[in-house]
Amino acid sequence: LAIFWLPGKILDYTAAMLPEATRANLGQDALEDLTKLTGSACASKHGTAALAALGKRVNPAAPPQIVVVKDVLTQPIHLPGHIIVLPDALITSAAGPDVVGGYVLAEVQRAAASDPTRSVLRHAGLIATLQLLTQGTIDADALDGFGQTLLSVPQTALDQDALIGQFDALGISSAAFAYALDPSGETTLTLIEADPKRNGSTPAVLTKTEWAALQTICKG
Numbered sequence: 001l002a003i004f005w006l007p008g009k010i011l012d013y014t015a016a017m018l019p020e021a022t023r024a025n026l027g028q029d030a031l032e033d034l035t036k037l038t039g040s041a042c043a044s045k046h047g048t049a050a051l052a053a054l055g056k057r058v059n060p061a062a063p064p065q066i067v068v069v070k071d072v073l074t075q076p077i078h079l080p081g082h083i084i085v086l087p088d089a090l091i092t093s094a095a096g097p098d099v100v101g102g103y104v105l106a107e108v109q110r111a112a113a114s115d116p117t118r119s120v121l122r123h124a125g126l127i128a129t130l131q132l133l134t135q136g137t138i139d140a141d142a143l144d145g146f147g148q149t150l151l152s153v154p155q156t157a158l159d160q161d162a163l164i165g166q167f168d169a170l171g172i173s174s175a176a177f178a179y180a181l182d183p184s185g186e187t188t189l190t191l192i193e194a195d196p197k198r199n200g201s202t203p204a205v206l207t208k209t210e211w212a213a214l215q216t217i218c219k220g
Contacts, residue, residue: 010126014133015117020081022136026120027081029138031067034077034085034147038069042088047217050210054097055084057205058104058170064111066104070218076103077150078111080120088218095176097205098197100214102177105166109158123149164194171202 018026035041047068055063064082073087084107086100094100121129124142132138167174175195178188185192196202206214 010133011118011121011129014129015115015121017133018117022132023117024081026117026138026143027065027079027083029140029143030079030120030146030150031083031085033143033145034073034079034150035069037147037151038072041067041069042218044213044217046209046213050206050214050217053206053210054101054104054214057203058101058172059108064104064108068214068217072151074151075155076107077153078107078116080115080117082111084108084111091217092215094180097211097214098173098176099180101170101172101205102167102174102180105170105172106158106163106177109163109166110156113158114156119153120146160190164191167191168194168196171196172205173197173202 031041051066051068052063055066058064062082064078064084067083067085068088068091069085070088073085074089075087076090077085079085084104086103090103091100120143121132123146124132124138128138128142164174167177173195174191175197178191178195179185181191182188
């Protein structure tokens with residue numbers, strides 16, 4: 001019983017005890033492994049500034065680091081250290097910045113509901129986790145292959161009421177996000193009907209200039 005029970009408890013304990021700086025390092029290591037498959041993160045002066053503005057708009061108290069990659073990735077993912085990774089195709093096909101803001105907001109909610117640090121530690125293994133817990137470091141190759149694992153993990157469902165509450169609090173169009181998920185609106189009717197923009201204008205997610213820069217961030 002201990003053989004099956006103890007490793008999971010150690011992973012949970014370590015994930016809960018790690019300081020933010022260590023989580024950030026794990027997130028960067030995980031991102032580095034992911035970009036072996038997706039290519040380097042896209043960057044441009046104005047596009048990177050737009051990502052920073054989007055992070056502040058979606059989570060003013062703790063803005064995530066938003067990264068855009070051009071290839072392979074088909075859906076948003078989250079990593080330790082408040083890192084959100086978006087596929088460029090999602091941005092270039094979006095009807096507007098509210099759609100992208102909605103995807104980022106949803107991923108922030110997923111990260112809050114399920115600590116991504118645990119997934120990293122589970123991949124690294126018990127020995128590496130114990131090393132991290134006792135020494136504060138992890139071997140450079142401990143996360144080899146983690147990016148491939150990320151690409152195959154399906155997205156988890158979200159608490160609709162909590163998500164709607166966040167859209168409402170931030171003034172981001174939940175309808176725009178809902179139609180991006182399902183153009184018919186049949187499976188996302190709750191999000192459509194709760195759209196905070198139905199009752200009046202709300203602050204723009206990004207300016208026109210920022211949105212244009214974000215849409216071309218991978219073309220530089």
